[in-house]
Amino acid sequence: MNWRFSRQAGALSSSIIREILKLTQKSDIISFAGGVPEPRLFPIPEITEVTIKVLKNNVAQALQYGITEGYLPLRELLAERMQGYGIKADADNILITQGSQQGLDLLGRIFFDPGDTIITELPTYLGFIQSSSAYQVKFRSIHMDDEGLQVDHLEELLCQNLSPKLLYVLPNFQNPSGVTLSLERRRQLSQLSLKYSLPIIEDDPYFELRYDGEHIPHLSSMECAENCIFLNTISKIITPGHRLGWVVAPKEVIRRLVQAKQAADLHTNSFSQRVIYEYCAQGYLDGHIKYLCQEYVKKRDAMLEAIEKYFPPQMRWTKPQGGLFVWATLPEGVVSSQRLLERCVDAGVAFVPGSAFYPDGDGNNAFRLSFSTATEEEIEVGIKRLAGVLWEVCQEAPSRLTAAQQ
């Protein structure tokens, strides 16, 4: 059979991370590649307790079809939680999704036509590049500095009459860069959103994993709130396997998303929605987040200390206040991070090359390091291995290096 696939099928691609994960199956590799949470930190006794509770009480309802919007008590609970962060929402502003990835996909479905212009940070989240690419959009990207998205550059872009469909931002401890958008920049962004009627997707899976500094208000709680669509998920703060995320948006947007989700999969897993509702209703979540922060900060510190100790002086890296990722940058022209990865895998350590996070495939002199699943000891050993290769490549390319540093 000569299958005739759609244009959208032609725009789909496999995640580079999947390919890397295959590389890192060798048992002696220390992997900083995956962005998955540390399974040793899953709240197993509490999940067991609430799962058994769901099995005992009205389990038939938990095994039956449910409404597309999601289990009402869970939406009410999440709305209240969002309100605690200054995001005005009631249950009707919330759609439960099959993880945040489905939120991104459904948003693409209701907003993106082929050829639409979408603005992102640079680098940006790989999963957004994947889901949006399928809708054949054009990406315009804005570089970040230590305070996040360079809002001045955004305004320059907005003056160009591109009529972008929306802006996609990950404001806290961004995946992949670890960078946080500063309060001042958020305020500027809020004003720009209002001035240019620019919708914003605020994708924020990590904000509660903050290890230093104070919580910064969400864009979705600022003046531009009515232009904002907020995405959140339990994947990094409870468990990813339950595939549970949610979208907070104006009712007009939720109505469209519900129609799209109905066509996509009818509704999210009823059983898992009730398990997670019970977990939250029992009051376990805040204590667990505090515990996660206590544990992840040790891993982050171990990684930053090892980097400081072992990396050659030509390297630059970010110092995330939370989340799971450090972004490291080589001087331009030394070696591609793809080639670097091959050498590192031989040396027993892995990461994700920066190009995975650039819609145009650029970003070749950077890479993402995740400190989530390695132990502190493995982090020290892994960074030492990585640094060994970095010293080699920097010494191999002294002339280009000097030129690049000038």
Added chain:
Amino acid sequence: MNWRFSRQAGALSSSIIREILKLTQKSDIISFAGGVPEPRLFPIPEITEVTIKVLKNNVAQALQYGITEGYLPLRELLAERMQGYGIKADADNILITQGSQQGLDLLGRIFFDPGDTIITELPTYLGFIQSSSAYQVKFRSIHMDDEGLQVDHLEELLCQNLSPKLLYVLPNFQNPSGVTLSLERRRQLSQLSLKYSLPIIEDDPYFELRYDGEHIPHLSSMECAENCIFLNTISKIITPGHRLGWVVAPKEVIRRLVQAKQAADLHTNSFSQRVIYEYCAQGYLDGHIKYLCQEYVKKRDAMLEAIEKYFPPQMRWTKPQGGLFVWATLPEGVVSSQRLLERCVDAGVAFVPGSAFYPDGDGNNAFRLSFSTATEEEIEVGIKRLAGVLWEVCQEAPSRLTAAQQ
């Protein structure tokens, strides 16, 4: 904010069944509208047992991210099960989906471009109309008789140079009509598929709920197998709340579906995949299906007997050998089934008007009755109420009726 939605968003609609479900919230209504399985038949002790087993053994893996294709032991088990029905498949031919609805949506994504022609039975499954409409396809439909799709008419259509993307069929106890495609027709269809290189989506959620007669081989087990994509789900034979379906297809198609699913939601719920794997691995499924058939056949018989007893002689209806649905037809021009529904709701009974199952909104003289969730007593009472309204409308329109019967 003036939200600028996509063209695809404009092609989405809400399910009429959702609207009807709102109508039927009144406690004294006997509803034959929903197509959901009987929750009193869920295998709750066994699900409880295997869920606790998953919680006890390697639960961290069941709570972690998984691969897009789905949990390998589950795919191996399903492949073996499919082989038992003559469908050649190994684990690499299977993608685990978030219910069959996601299978349909992902197939739309990888196959359908706006303007493509899709062939369906008439009537056809509402969820397929919904998901495909979003991809802005054109439907060409072929009427059914007691043996299912009229294959002669299909060949006439195939001769017209329409270059259809594919044929979508529900061969067993079709939702909504209850009709089964005969063996002879399947053989003819297999030949046509080969002759015209016509891909077939064989959507078969009900085939194991057979109450009379012998299993008929699947199209996917016939000569045309390599042109076939087979969809199945646990929703009607175990539980719908776990949202678990699967696609069986050639590897080339699976590869594209995996890419599409990765962009759509990364993967299906890890926990539920393991629960359902354990349920099947414990050997519970076949016995449970036997039990379901014993129980559902009583409901089917109760409905057919009540219809026989109470319906006016002008009515026609199907006699399904399995599944959950009976399809009833009024003489043309008596009353629209939408208007009939309003009167029936006043009389305390509900169904789904036929137009929901016609891509062009036709089908106004027919309606779908589900016998799955009402008790035998409720079925008797509900059909009596419905028959009361049918006698009225048939008497109100004697002249048109007579004309239509000639």
